[in-house]
Amino acid sequence: MxxxxxxxxxxxxxxxxxxxxxxxxxxxxxxxxxxxxxxxxxxxxxxxxxxxxxxxxxxxxxxxxxxxxxxxxxxxxxxxxxxxxxxxxxxxxxxxxxxxxxxLYPVDKLRSRIVTIKKFQEPEPFKEAAQRQLDALGIQGNLILPLNEDGEPARKAIKIKTYSVVGFSLVITDLSDEDSIKLQQFGLGGKHRMGCGVFTSFPRAWRFYDA
Structure with a gap:
């Protein structure tokens, strides 16, 4: 256990x-x-x-x-x-x-400011790769790529030394209590120690186009 x-x-x-x-x-x-x-x-x-x-x-x-x-x-x-x-x-x-x-406490809707999955830098392939990771964890939920002010999936990047890693903001809704805790524990993608792929509850005054 x-x-x-x-x-x-x-x-x-x-x-x-x-x-x-x-x-x-x-x-x-x-x-x-x-x-x-x-x-x-x-x-x-x-x-x-x-x-x-x-x-x-x-x-x-x-x-x-x-x-x-x-x-x-x-x-x-x-x-x-x-x-x-x-x-x-x-x-x-x-x-x-x-x-x-x-x-950690369960909430049915979680978000990550940026999720990075190696080799997936376009919205649809990225979403499919994220879904495969959810499936591998046995987590059921509705996966959403939030849109920015221009109506495009919110592409993000973090700089590591001299190069940038591209990812997307991600929201997972309709989570059971057990799956919510599991997603918070394991996250998605890589670079978890640099703030990527970590899922949290929504701030009270949350907007899709946050920093």
């Missing part, structure tokens, strides 16, 4: 971050917690903030660093050294608080 997953939520104190900070955040965390490189089951969500329209986000009291991992003392101990630390991401600095630990 697999272990239940939990989410460690660190408060974030700072002014701004790059809007595309998944790789930089992972690098900063790995610098303090090098063993995180081997943690395949761990995922790191990008930090939320208000887009400034110029490639940055403005942080607020609601901004959190969320790390999702199995509820296993040795694994949790690997990321606890982050508590109270300062992270440098590019020329931005943030301070982390002591984390709170939350269980």
């Amino acid at each position: 697999s272990l239940p997953y939990v989410e460690l939520s660190f408060g974030v104190i700072g002014q701004t971050l790059p809007a595309d900070h998944g790789y930089g955040l992972y690098s900063a965390i790995a610098h303090l917690c090098p063993q995180i490189h081997e943690q395949e089951e761990l995922s790191i969500q990008t930090i939320s903030g208000k887009p400034d329209g110029q490639g940055k986000i403005e942080l607020s009291r609601q901004s959190k660093l969320r790390i999702r991992l199995p509820y296993e003392p040795a694994q949790i101990a690997l990321v606890l050294p982050l508590a109270g630390q300062q992270l440098t991401i590019g020329n931005h600095r943030i301070q982390l608080s002591i984390p709170q630990i939350f269980p």
Whole structure:
């Protein structure tokens, strides 16, 4: 029987971050917690903030660093050294608080800001590949590619060192409680430690064309 997953939520104190900070955040965390490189089951969500329209986000009291991992003392101990630390991401600095630990809870509709599946960079083939991954996990749900302001599937990209990885925003609806938890645990696609393929509930004021 697999272990239940939990989410460690660190408060974030700072002014701004790059809007595309998944790789930089992972690098900063790995610098303090090098063993995180081997943690395949761990995922790191990008930090939320208000887009400034110029490639940055403005942080607020609601901004959190969320790390999702199995509820296993040795694994949790690997990321606890982050508590109270300062992270440098590019020329931005943030301070982390002591984390709170939350269980995952089921909701029937989940979304991921960006899902990346290697070799699938066009909407229809990508959607089919995502469906195959859902089927492999035994998850039943209705898969939707949200549209941007131009009525096109919301293509996203994250920069990793010198290259960009392309993906799409993804929404899965009509999930059972069991499948909702499973999707939150395992995600879809790759780069989960850089904020990709991690599924969360909808923010209250959510719009399809978010940052």
